[in-house]
Amino acid sequence: MPQGRVVFLGLNQQGLILFIVLLLLTGPCLCWLPWVIDSMKGDPSLGD
Incomplete structure (x- = not known):
């Protein structure tokens, strides 16, 4: 079943x-989140 394997590899690559x-x-969002928080x-404008 070479065709099935090709489809599987295609899905795997996708x-x-x-x-x-x-x-x-x-990645960048997770790096920026602590800084933003x-x-x-x-x-001071948030009243914290």
Whole structure:
């Protein structure tokens, strides 16, 4: 069943690409989140 294996590899490759794209998109967000939250906590205009 070479055709089934090719389809499986194609789906696997597509999933890997999606995973990498999601990692690139969420990576910077996860790095910036603590800084954003910290700046919001230290913002006097929020009444904290």
